Amino acid sequence: MLLTSAQQREALPVSRVAITMGDPAGIGPEIILKATEALRSRLDSGALALTVVGCGRTYRDTAAALNLPDRSVTILPDAAGPWPPLAFVEAGPAREPIAPGKISAEAGRLAYNAIEIAVRLAQSDAADAICTGPISKEALNLAGHHFAGHTELLAALTGARDSVMMLAHGNMRVSHVSTHTALADVPRRLTPERLRRVVELTSSTLRALGIAAPRIAIAALNPHAGEGGLFGREDIEITTPTIAALCAEGHDVRGPVPGDTVFVKLRAGQYDAVVAMYHDQGHIPVKLLGFSVDPATGTWEALSGVNVTLGLPIVRTSVDHGTAFDIAGRGIASETSLLEAIDFATRLAPHAAGGG
Numbered sequence: 001m002l003l004t005s006a007q008q009r010e011a012l013p014v015s016r017v018a019i020t021m022g023d024p025a026g027i028g029p030e031i032i033l034k035a036t037e038a039l040r041s042r043l044d045s046g047a048l049a050l051t052v053v054g055c056g057r058t059y060r061d062t063a064a065a066l067n068l069p070d071r072s073v074t075i076l077p078d079a080a081g082p083w084p085p086l087a088f089v090e091a092g093p094a095r096e097p098i099a100p101g102k103i104s105a106e107a108g109r110l111a112y113n114a115i116e117i118a119v120r121l122a123q124s125d126a127a128d129a130i131c132t133g134p135i136s137k138e139a140l141n142l143a144g145h146h147f148a149g150h151t152e153l154l155a156a157l158t159g160a161r162d163s164v165m166m167l168a169h170g171n172m173r174v175s176h177v178s179t180h181t182a183l184a185d186v187p188r189r190l191t192p193e194r195l196r197r198v199v200e201l202t203s204s205t206l207r208a209l210g211i212a213a214p215r216i217a218i219a220a221l222n223p224h225a226g227e228g229g230l231f232g233r234e235d236i237e238i239t240t241p242t243i244a245a246l247c248a249e250g251h252d253v254r255g256p257v258p259g260d261t262v263f264v265k266l267r268a269g270q271y272d273a274v275v276a277m278y279h280d281q282g283h284i285p286v287k288l289l290g291f292s293v294d295p296a297t298g299t300w301e302a303l304s305g306v307n308v309t310l311g312l313p314i315v316r317t318s319v320d321h322g323t324a325f326d327i328a329g330r331g332i333a334s335e336t337s338l339l340e341a342i343d344f345a346t347r348l349a350p351h352a353a354g355g356g
Contacts, residue, residue: 021054022133
């Protein structure tokens with residue numbers, strides 16, 4: 001039985017998380033329906049409140065087609081609170097049917113609308129954090145929203161500058177100096193100011209997660225950290241003096257550590273996080289460990305991991321996988337990463353123990 005509004009207030013702190021559907025043609029609707037069912041006891045007890053933002057028609061059609069329960073209560077985004085433990089806010093309505101697995105401008109429009117609404121909910125204190133479902137960059141751009149991804153879009157919506165992407169899977173926490181940029185442009189993105197920003201945001205996030213004295217390693221840009229300048233001088237001329245300055249200020253920062261060993265040391269618990277220089281350097285080790293594959297069939301059994309955007313004025317986490325158009329609508333998508341992302345969001349929410 002659901003608690004009354006008064007009982008919910010007495011049970012505070014309640015973590016209120018707004019979840020965006022992502023691209024409605026992807027697996028977002030399915031994994032949200034599965035995740036909310038998995039979290040039913042926390043929702044019923046008043047320990048957690050979720051607001052799903054997306055295309056209502058697709059959400060209901062997905063629930064019916066896959067025989068998944070939809071226990072959400074539809075409300076308006078400006079409705080007076082308190083809201084029900086599981087609410088749904090319409091990001092449409094859809095102007096045309098959304099076909100599972102099909103890229104379209106309409107799906108991109110709805111995905112953008114959901115993100116914009118969720119950000120407003122967080123900015124107006126109607127949500128403590130947002131958790132985003134996977135989007136299609138192609139569909140987003142077809143809809144006229146020209147962003148490289150969630151990180152850049154959220155920075156524009158919130159007015160943030162110098163935001164940072166962190167991936168997390170277990171004790172594998174990896175922040176990035178650069179993300180959605182051509183590999184040829186990476187060296188010029190490595191500046192003392194940017195490296196310092198990434199380290200400081202990573203350190204503050206680790207403290208919010210309960211790590212009192214974070215140990216952070218900096219991955220080298222070049223093989224063997226430049227091998228004394230034979231393979232490039234960025235690690236010597238930029239990274240090394242920046243690390244020295246951060247250590248002098250009290251940070252526990254180590255490196256530059258060669259990229260072929262730094263993640264092994266992270267996994268072994270020698271560091272609490274690694275700062276990677278570019279997208280693939282940081283993403284590959286986390287996803288290699290987070291994606292479980294059935295060796296008999298070669299298919300993914302589960303997707304584990306969380307994407308966190310640091311440096312925003314709001315808390316934002318996300319699943320660590322894409323839209324999976326190839327399996328959309330088939331009922332086989334895993335909600336594991338979404339459950340982890342929701343949990344991460346509640347841990348980083350402003351009222352969480354150790355949060356900030």
